[in-house]
Amino acid sequence: MTASVALKYRLPFVLIAAIAVISLIPVDYTTLMPEGVTTELNHADTSWLLMASALVLLMTPGLAFFYGGMVRYKNLVSTLLQSFIALGIISVLWIVVGFSMAFGDSLGGFIGNPTTFMLFKNVGFAPNADFGPTIPFALFAMFQLKFAIITPALITGGLAERVRFTSLMLFIILFSLFIYAPLAHWTWHPEGFLRQWGVLDFAGGTVVHISAGFAALSGAIFLGKRKNVSSQSRPVNIPYILLGTGLLWFGWFGFNAGSSLAADELAVRAFVNTNLSSATAMLAWLLADGALGRKRSAAGAAIGAVVGLVAITPAAGFVTVGQSVFIGFVAAIVSYTAVQLKSRTNIDDTLDVFPCHGLGGITGMLLTGVFAVEGGEGVGLIHGNVEQFLFYLLALLIVSAFTFGGSYLLYKITDRIVPMRVSPEQEAAGLDITQHGEEAFDFSKE
Numbered sequence: 001m002t003a004s005v006a007l008k009y010r011l012p013f014v015l016i017a018a019i020a021v022i023s024l025i026p027v028d029y030t031t032l033m034p035e036g037v038t039t040e041l042n043h044a045d046t047s048w049l050l051m052a053s054a055l056v057l058l059m060t061p062g063l064a065f066f067y068g069g070m071v072r073y074k075n076l077v078s079t080l081l082q083s084f085i086a087l088g089i090i091s092v093l094w095i096v097v098g099f100s101m102a103f104g105d106s107l108g109g110f111i112g113n114p115t116t117f118m119l120f121k122n123v124g125f126a127p128n129a130d131f132g133p134t135i136p137f138a139l140f141a142m143f144q145l146k147f148a149i150i151t152p153a154l155i156t157g158g159l160a161e162r163v164r165f166t167s168l169m170l171f172i173i174l175f176s177l178f179i180y181a182p183l184a185h186w187t188w189h190p191e192g193f194l195r196q197w198g199v200l201d202f203a204g205g206t207v208v209h210i211s212a213g214f215a216a217l218s219g220a221i222f223l224g225k226r227k228n229v230s231s232q233s234r235p236v237n238i239p240y241i242l243l244g245t246g247l248l249w250f251g252w253f254g255f256n257a258g259s260s261l262a263a264d265e266l267a268v269r270a271f272v273n274t275n276l277s278s279a280t281a282m283l284a285w286l287l288a289d290g291a292l293g294r295k296r297s298a299a300g301a302a303i304g305a306v307v308g309l310v311a312i313t314p315a316a317g318f319v320t321v322g323q324s325v326f327i328g329f330v331a332a333i334v335s336y337t338a339v340q341l342k343s344r345t346n347i348d349d350t351l352d353v354f355p356c357h358g359l360g361g362i363t364g365m366l367l368t369g370v371f372a373v374e375g376g377e378g379v380g381l382i383h384g385n386v387e388q389f390l391f392y393l394l395a396l397l398i399v400s401a402f403t404f405g406g407s408y409l410l411y412k413i414t415d416r417i418v419p420m421r422v423s424p425e426q427e428a429a430g431l432d433i434t435q436h437g438e439e440a441f442d443f444s445k446e
Contacts (some may be wrong), residue, residue, distance in 0.1 A: 012169075019096060022119070024389035042134035048263040049135050049143055055254025056146035060153050063249025066306070067157050069240030070299070070351050074430025075161045076236055076440040082156040082168060084331075089172050090149045095120050098148060099141050101181035103131065106191035109184050109436055117141075122195060132192050132261040143258060144184070151180050151208045155407075157351035158216025162226050162427050165242065165435045167418040172408045173217060179403055183207050192271035197391045198379065200372055204315025205364040210399055213358015215407035216349055222411040223421050226346040227428065238298050245302035249278055252309045256316040270316035274309065280328030281308025288336050304358060307335045311361035311367075318372040318380075327371075331363040366392060 008326070020212040021023075064083035069077045090098065097114050104116030113209055121142070152172040159168070185203045194206075201207060205275050235241060256274045260266035283306025286296045311331030319327065338355035343427040369392035372380040381389040414420055425432035433439065 003100035003415050045134040045262045049139050052254035052258025053143045055251045059251035060150050062244045065240045065242025069237040070235045074234045078431035079160050079436050083153040086153040094145045102184040109191050109193035114187050141215045151212050154212035155215045158220045158348040158353040159348045160177035164422050167420040171414045179406050195294045199395045201314045203256045203275045203313045204316045209310045209361030211403040213354040214403040216353035218404045218407040220349040231286050241302045260404045273316045276303045277312035277324045277328035278308035280325045284329045284332035304332050307331050307360045314329050314364045315368040323371045327367050331360045334363050
């Protein structure tokens with residue numbers, strides 16, 4: 001190993017060691033509050049958000065099993081780890097600077113000041129009037145962390161079976177800082193420009209799913225098609241897919257209902273709508289298979305359920321029960337059609353992240369613009385707000401271009417530092433052995 005190569009591989013360890021040492025520097029954990037504003041902790045809201053945060057965290061291992069069950073045996077471990085590694089990378093990055101860039105003092109409505117909450121400075125246990133006025137501010141930060149974790153984990157499904165693990169870790173860092181954090185700021189910070197335009201995203205349809213979908217599509221185009229993959233390739237483990245779906249569905253109640261930031265009627269509405277949309281989309285996917293003369297597969301049921309969860313995410317607290325059923329149905333048909341059409345293209349989005357998460361998020365976002373009621377006031381297109389709906393279309397255009405183009409640029413930068421695609425020999429042998437030196441199961445007779 002040459003000196004330059006050795007330095008390249010040792011630098012990340014030196015960096016995490018430096019962060020560990022710097023973290024010992026005392027900082028002020030007093031929450032900043034607007035002058036004259038007082039808030040008081042609500043123990044019911046705090047308990048619910050603690051539970052919701054844990055539920056959302058469970059979604060990342062759920063996603064790992066969901067994705068892992070779909071790939072070939074030789075890539076099972078690598079696919080699982082590509083989701084799990086986001087738990088480590090983003091948790092540290094979020095504390096250091098990510099949370100501040102997403103929710104710090106707004107710089108023109110486009111990005112948070114990186115120094116506002118750097119190393120969790122001013123993130124204390126008192127509430128913050130702008131971000132959950134009845135829960136500890138630190139709890140809000142931890143709840144939002146889980147969204148920041150699962151977004152890059154979602155992207156990995158589009159890159160699976162051919163991406164180099166070390167380059168993926170670097171890309172996750174760059175994506176989180178330069179795509180996710182600005183997008184979260186635009187959408188969820190009170191001064192974010194999409195928030196100012198009145199574009200609603202209850203729990204991350206735009207911030208999480210549309211961004212992940214376009215980043216996965218961009219990555220699939222950048223990496224190119226996998227080698228020696230035939231239409232006969234089958235998922236390695238259907239039970240893993242169903243297990244992952246169950247964990248995702250369960251965790252999604254925290255994802256959506258927790259986004260009310262309180263144990264209130266809004267949380268219950270989001271809870272009910274989440275379940276109904278997912279159930280409807282699962283049935284619609286299976287029945288579409290049957291209508292086309294195909295067998296109704298367990299994998300299809302699982303994918304349909306996840307599409308329904310994705311689509312209701314931006315609308316969960318803003319629509320009625322009946323509208324949630326409609327959203328789930330439409331999203332299932334849109335994504336189902338897109339999956340069929342994708343097979344006729346040269347784009348190798350391995351696990352259909354764009355057709356399911358990208359288009360599912362887009363469907364949910366636009367239908368939020370159609371149906372939404374906020375604070376008892378109809379703000380959607382069906383309530384006569386044509387101009388507001390045009391803001392949704394403009395926001396979709398901006399977000400799509402930013403996440404697709406920005407991600408493609410980050411792939412190119414990453415590739416210049418550490419090549420993103422493994423060699424043909426490593427791809428043929430499988431990423432489990434070549435990237436991690438492990439296999440999913442030990443079939444030896446020892």
